[in-house]
Amino acid sequence: MPVEPLNSETLFAVTGLSKHFGGAAKGWLQKEKPAVKAVNDVSFTIARGETFGLVGESGSGKSTVARLMLRAYDVTAGSIRFRRSDGNTVELASAGKAELQALRRQMQMIFQDPYSSLNPRMTLLELVGEPLLIHGVASGSELEDRVAELLRLVGLRPEFRGRYPHAFSGGQRQRIGIARALALNPAFIAADEAVSALDVSVAAQNINLMQDLQEQFGLTYLFITHDLSMVQHISNRIGVMYVGRLMEVSATEPMFAEPLHPYTEALLSAVPQPDPKRNRGRKRIMLKGEIPDASNPPKGCAFHPRCPYAKDICKAEEPELREAKPGRFSRCHFAGELSLTGAY
Numbered sequence: 001m002p003v004e005p006l007n008s009e010t011l012f013a014v015t016g017l018s019k020h021f022g023g024a025a026k027g028w029l030q031k032e033k034p035a036v037k038a039v040n041d042v043s044f045t046i047a048r049g050e051t052f053g054l055v056g057e058s059g060s061g062k063s064t065v066a067r068l069m070l071r072a073y074d075v076t077a078g079s080i081r082f083r084r085s086d087g088n089t090v091e092l093a094s095a096g097k098a099e100l101q102a103l104r105r106q107m108q109m110i111f112q113d114p115y116s117s118l119n120p121r122m123t124l125l126e127l128v129g130e131p132l133l134i135h136g137v138a139s140g141s142e143l144e145d146r147v148a149e150l151l152r153l154v155g156l157r158p159e160f161r162g163r164y165p166h167a168f169s170g171g172q173r174q175r176i177g178i179a180r181a182l183a184l185n186p187a188f189i190a191a192d193e194a195v196s197a198l199d200v201s202v203a204a205q206n207i208n209l210m211q212d213l214q215e216q217f218g219l220t221y222l223f224i225t226h227d228l229s230m231v232q233h234i235s236n237r238i239g240v241m242y243v244g245r246l247m248e249v250s251a252t253e254p255m256f257a258e259p260l261h262p263y264t265e266a267l268l269s270a271v272p273q274p275d276p277k278r279n280r281g282r283k284r285i286m287l288k289g290e291i292p293d294a295s296n297p298p299k300g301c302a303f304h305p306r307c308p309y310a311k312d313i314c315k316a317e318e319p320e321l322r323e324a325k326p327g328r329f330s331r332c333h334f335a336g337e338l339s340l341t342g343a344y
């Protein structure tokens with residue numbers, strides 16, 4: 001079941017998506033190991049031109065969701081529908097190699113580490129021009145002109161195109177990654193912790209750049225981060241992940257004002273507010289225990305061992321992700337009944 005009905009404005013519709021790693025024994029001497037359920041029954045939609053933030057602690061499965069959506073991984077179960085540039089919808093979960101190759105022009109990814117994600121032996125011209133060459137879009141002087149245009153778009157000087165990545169700062173390297181992602185005019189970009197390794201002011205500049213590019217080219221973003229305060233400024237809606245499950249999906253402002261899931265409340269309690277008056281009286285919620293092992297998650301609600309509101313039913317029955325308020329979804333038995341504190 002999709003979280004929201006698919007309409008003409010929907011670019012992605014992810015339904016019941018699961019990815020399990022390992023499990024099967026590799027030889028007759030090996031015992032079968034429990035599968036790691038990295039992503040479990042995840043459903044959400046992303047509208048055209050929207051920025052959807054996916055947040056959660058390390059190991060929550062958010063990066064795996066992005067890699068599944070771009071089909072860098074095979075899907076264990078579920079559906080990923082994508083609206084192509086011609087308006088027709090395609091099922092990515094079962095798409096073959098040739099179909100995926102053609103669709104990859106429309107979906108790109110920006111990676112976390114601007115140092116390791118760029119080949120140090122390639123010049124800027126080669127790095128940004130490579131997707132154009134691979135897809136046979138441009139070569140020769142046409143390619144050089146397009147690379148110069150892309151570099152200008154991300155605020156880098158085209159004269160630098162003969163330089164290697166080591167000559168640039170972390171923020172500039174991230175911009176090279178953005179230029180490379182833009183080369184094929186994609187409709188969708190997944191940014192995986194794209195600004196997490198940068199200083200706050202450099203990260204803010206690159207986020208502003210991404211917002212300008214979004215406006216200019218009508219881009220749709222999936223913005224993955226562990227930092228809720230970062231997504232607050234860029235996302236229209238946010239999905240909160242925990243042990244491979246989506247715990248809450250809400251528009252940004254209502255989520256920050258009044259979360260519907262106790263895990264979201266705990267994450268929000270750690271978000272500092274620039275206005276000191278808004279911080280007054282707020283208490284950081286320190287969750288007890290560790291994130292559970294995804295190969296052996298707790299029965300019932302995966303969050304129950306750490307949840308301050310857990311009751312008997314939480315240990316026995318896993319809650320569904322359900323619409324608790326119009327357009328807002330929570331995977332909690334008591335969604336809408338608990339009085340949870342937001343970030344302000």
Ligand code: SF4
Pocket residue numbers: 261262263301302303304305307308309310311314319331332333334335
């Ligand atoms: Fe907490 Fe129970 Fe809700 Fe899970 S279902 S978040 S344990 S109150």
